[in-house]
Structure formats: structure tokens, C-alpha cells
Amino acid sequence: AQSVAQPEDQVNVAEGNPLTVKCTYSVSGNPYLFWYVQYPNRGLQFLLKYITGDNLVKGSYGFEAEFNKSQTSFHLKKPSALVSDSALYFCAVRDVYNFNKFYFGSGTKLNVKP
Amino acid sequence: DGGITQSPKYLFRKEGQNVTLSCEQNLNHDAMYWYRQDPGQGLRLIYYSQIVNDFQKGDIAEGYSVSREKKESFPLTVTSAQKNPTAFYLCASSIGRTGEFRSNQPQHFGDGTRLSIL
Numbered sequence: 001a002q003s004v005a006q007p008e009d010q011v012n013v014a015e016g017n018p019l020t021v022k023c024t025y026s027v028s029g030n031p032y033l034f035w036y037v038q039y040p041n042r043g044l045q046f047l048l049k050y051i052t053g054d055n056l057v058k059g060s061y062g063f064e065a066e067f068n069k070s071q072t073s074f075h076l077k078k079p080s081a082l083v084s085d086s087a088l089y090f091c092a093v094r095d096v097y098n099f100n101k102f103y104f105g106s107g108t109k110l111n112v113k114p
Numbered sequence: 115d116g117g118i119t120q121s122p123k124y125l126f127r128k129e130g131q132n133v134t135l136s137c138e139q140n141l142n143h144d145a146m147y148w149y150r151q152d153p154g155q156g157l158r159l160i161y162y163s164q165i166v167n168d169f170q171k172g173d174i175a176e177g178y179s180v181s182r183e184k185k186e187s188f189p190l191t192v193t194s195a196q197k198n199p200t201a202f203y204l205c206a207s208s209i210g211r212t213g214e215f216r217s218n219q220p221q222h223f224g225d226g227t228r229l230s231i232l
Contacts, residue, residue, distance in 0.1 A: 009154070034220050043118070043204055043223030044157075051218045090156065092221075100145045100164045100210055102221060106156040 002027045004074075004091045006105035013081050014113055021076040021108045023091030032094035033074045034102075035065055037087050044090060050074060061085070081112045116141045120205050120224035126232045127192065127199060135190045135227045137205035144210030146188035147221065150174060151202040160203075163188055164210060192229065203227045 004025045013019045025031050032051055036044040048059025055067045065076050076089060088107050095101035118139045127133045139146065145164050149157040159172030163182040177196025182188055188207075192199045206221040 032218060036220075036223075041202075041226065041228070043120075043225045044206075044221075046220040046222070049218070049220055100162065100208065101159070102147075102208075104149075104157040106154065 002093055002095055003103055004033075004093045004105040006089075006091055006108045008108050009106075010109045010111065012111045012113065015083050016080050019076075019078050019081040019085070019110065019112070021089050021091075021110060023074045023076065023105060025072050025074060025091075025093050027093055027096055029096045031074075032096070033065075033067065034092040034094070035059065035063070035074075035076050036090045036092060037061075038090065038107075039087050047076070047089075081110075083112050083114055086110055086112045118205055118207055118222055118224035120203075120227050122227060123225070125227055125229045127229060128232050130194045132191055132193050133199075133229065135192070135203055135205075135229070137188045137190065137224060138186055139188075139205075139207045139222070139224075140186060141207055141222060142185070143207035143222070144185070145208045146182065147206040147208075148172075148178070148180065148188070148190045149204045149206065151204055151226075157204065160190065200230050201228075203229060 034049045035047040038044045048057050050057050050067045058064045090107050091105040092102050121136045147162040148160040158174050160178050161180040163169035179191045204226045205224045208221045209219045
């Protein structure tokens with residue numbers, strides 16, 4: 001079975017500090033991994049994806065993610081958090097057998113305090 | 115601008131009533147999806163469609179029905195058999211697998227419909 005897990009329901013960080021939102025995956029074969037952000041009462045917005053190549057992926061709004069095959073992780077990072085980054089973040093993986101199916105983590109609420 | 119439009123934004127259902135949520139996309143995507151979002155549970159797949167006139171059940175299809183008569187439209191009906199319909203419903207689309215490159219693309223999401231019981 002393929003899945004992603006987000007071990008933290010909530011992450012708190014002070015504005016200006018670096019942030020990390022964790023994601024681990026379980027897939028057979030090469031993973032296709034994604035990060036999305038959701039603001040209240042809105043849909044999910046795509047941030048970045050890992051398909052192959054460099055382990056450090058850069059995305060929108062200054063976010064980046066580090067792919068680690070040995071630890072089966074794909075953690076979302078940002079060097080300096082903004083209050084406006086406060087939102088719900090989802091990690092997702094594409095089904096390697098049915099490319100039209102995606103599996104989502106349970107989400108991590110990021111709180112950035114001034 | 116291309117995107118996904120969900121309507122209405124808020125919807126109320128009476129006991130024993132069926133309601134239909136609309137989802138329209140102008141992205142020329144083949145695949146479309148319906149997810150249900152409950153607090154603390156992430157997204158759960160209700161139905162998805164890879165092509166017109168075809169759709170598959172997701173993980174929580176009971177009490178829901180869909181149709182895909184046009185590429186642009188994928189309406190979801192919440193039937194009276196769904197005993198706990200109160201949730202935030204999200205529609206999404208993706209290009210679909212028509213070659214390795216295109217299959218790497220992410221999903222695009224609408225802004226959701228919040229359904230409540232009266």
C-alpha cells in the first residue's frame with residue numbers, strides 16, 4: 001500500500017525563524033511527491049513537487065523541500081517564516097500503479113507567531 | 115484564467131434530501147476528483163474519473179453518486195443514504211496519464227463547498 005504520513009498535527013514557529021513540516025512516505029518504486037497549502041475555507045494550492053533529480057526542490061513563496069530516500073522523507077522547509085505562512089499543509093504521493101490517484105497526509109497546521 | 119469552479123460555496127441539506135454539488139473546470143484536464151475533508155482527517159477520496167463517461171469509487175463512496183457526461187463537469191450528488199454529510203467537499207482535476215511527462219503534474223483544486231445539515 002502507498003501512503004504518506006505527517007507526524008505532527010501542529011507546528012509552532014516564531015516569525016523570522018526557519019520552519020520544517022515533516023512528511024514520510026511509503027511507496028514501492030520511485031515516489032512522486034507533492035506539497036500543498038490550504039488557507040481557511042479555500043482549496044489546496046500546489047507548492048512544489050519531487051519527481052527525480054536534485055534532492056532539494058524549490059517551490060512557491062520561498063518554500064523548499066528535501067527528499068531523503070534512505071529515510072523515506074520529504075520535509076517542507078523555509079529559511080525564514082512569515083506570519084502569512086500560517087495555514088494547513090498537506091503532503092501527497094502519487095500512486096505508482098494508477099497515476100491518476102493521489103494519497104494525502106492528514107495535514108499539519110503551521111502557526112507562525114509575530 | 116483557467117481553473118476549477120465549485121458551486122455553491124455553502125449548501126444546506128434537509129433530512130431525506132439529495133443535494134448536488136457542482137464542479138466545472140476549463141483546464142482541459144482528463145481526470146477529475148471529489149474529496150471530503152473533515153477536521154483532523156485530511157482528504158478522503160470519494161470518486162474519481164479518468165475520462166468522460168467513466169468513474170471509479172474511492173475510499174468513501176457509499177452515499178454518494180457522480181456522473182461524467184462532459185470533460186469539463188463532474189457533479190457530485192450527496193444522497194439521503196449518506197448519514198453524516200456535514201463536511202467540506204473539494205473538487206480537483208489533473209491532466210491525467212497521457213505520457214510520462216504529463217503524469218508528473220499536480221492536481222488543481224477548487225475552493226470547496228461546505229455542506230451542512232439543517
